[in-house]
Amino acid sequence: MKILSGNSNRPLAEAISAELGLPLVKANIRRFADNEIFVEIRENVRGEDVFVVQSTSSPANDHLMELLIIIDALRRSSARRITAVMPYYGYARQDRKTASRTPITAKLVANLITHAGANRVLTLDLHADQIQGFFDIPLDNLYAGPVFSKHMEETLANRNLTVVSPDTGGVVRARAIAKRVDADLAIIDKRRERAGVSEVMNVIGDVKNADCILIDDIVDSAGTLCNAAVALMEQGAKSVSAYVTHGVLSGGAVARVAASPMEKLVITDSIQPTKEMRVAPNLLPLPIAPLMAEAIKRISEETSVSSLFD
Incomplete structure (x- = not known):
């Protein structure tokens, strides 16, 4: 080999x-x-x-x-x-x-x-x-689910976790991780007007006083995640974090994440992190080697x- x-x-x-x-x-x-x-x-x-x-x-x-x-x-x-x-x-x-x-x-x-x-x-x-x-x-x-769930168990123990899918298409992925960490599941219902732009419409599920974990496979402009974090906080969530496999983070995405209510955005190193991503205060790379x-x-x-x- x-x-x-x-x-x-x-x-x-x-x-x-x-x-x-x-x-x-x-x-x-x-x-x-x-x-x-x-x-x-x-x-x-x-x-x-x-x-x-x-x-x-x-x-x-x-x-x-x-x-x-x-x-x-x-x-x-x-x-x-x-x-x-x-x-x-x-x-x-x-x-x-x-x-x-x-x-x-x-x-x-x-x-x-x-x-x-x-x-x-x-x-x-x-x-x-x-x-x-x-x-x-x-x-x-x-x-990446097992890598994410292990990290959650190590860093988010004893929290009232609710795993959240940022759209209906990611429910299966979010449910699998929720099952691994024994957490509740919620879903963001959003309407996308055009590519790269999303509008959060509704939160399906009870997130009041919960530590919410957004799960997705790709974060590009980060608009969906940031809008979802705002919607969850407005619904009474105690905190919001996100675990995403592929950190594309194009354009002003890193600054958008830094200014969002998210405690942290955990991404794998499937894509080589840029210097801007490495110094961002609430971005955490997770090794998949x-x-x-x-x-x-x-x-x-x-x-x-x-x-x-x-």
């Missing part, structure tokens, strides 16, 4: 390799003067089981193209099996036609990865479970991955 890192999140790849006790494969990934990407694998990978760690985070197109070229280089170097380890699967929010003459880009990305030569994919908290069906190769979708490393080990040894979440 060998681990190779792209440039999207090298600290995470290094943490995974440290967990597994394996050095990263030496590779030269650079750009020509016109920004074309060039990849050269600097050691023998013939017959090897190679895992490529690369989130397709911002700049999404560059990191996606880099992943495709790495996979092609490995395939032409006679690697036995290539697994694309994508802690954050970009374009996942474009998983269906939302209007006439619009693409399903999540499916297009799946096709690109498959045709580039990947044999399987490992990812974390897909935005929509049906994306698994976009691939004609095996895909293992990990869940142990989870990813264990899944990689099990895939390589052909043992069960799903039993990680039993």
Whole structure:
């Protein structure tokens, strides 16, 4: 087994390799003067089981193209099996036609990865479970829920917890975590007028005097989370925190979170945190390297991955 890192999140790849006790494969990934990407694998990978760690985070197109070229280089170097380890699967929010003459880009990305030569994919908290069906190769979708629930048990013990889904689409995810930490469940009913803008309409459930925990898979502009936090406090919540898997946090999202009523926003390091995110007072990164490393080990040894979440 060998681990190779792209440039999207090298600290995470290094943490995974440290967990597994394996050095990263030496590779030269650079750009020509016109920004074309060039990849050269600097050691023998013939017959090897190679895992490529690369989130397709911002700049999404560059990191996606880099992943495709790495996979092609490995395939032409006679690697036995290539697994694309994508802690954050970009374009996942474009998983269906939302209007006439619009693409399903999540499916297009799946096709690109498959045709580039990947044999399987490992990812974390897909935005929509049906994306698994976009691939004609095996895909293992990990869940951050156990990591979140463990952190809650360690830091929020003896609190009156209520887990809150910020929209109706995330109820299944929130319910699973509520069950793990033995907490009540509430739901935010919101109306989205256009992409990136949300308006909180109603809180379904009793949150009075509760320590509310918002659960979501992606935080981008943070408008939904911040509006939800305000609505929960107005309904009498004692405190509001949030646990979100993928911290995209584009534009002024970090400042928006800092100015919100949220005590803290916990995100995984599936996307490499920016300097602004690292110094934010109420942003807390949570490492996922142990989870990813264990899944990689099990895939390589052909043992069960799903039993990680039993």
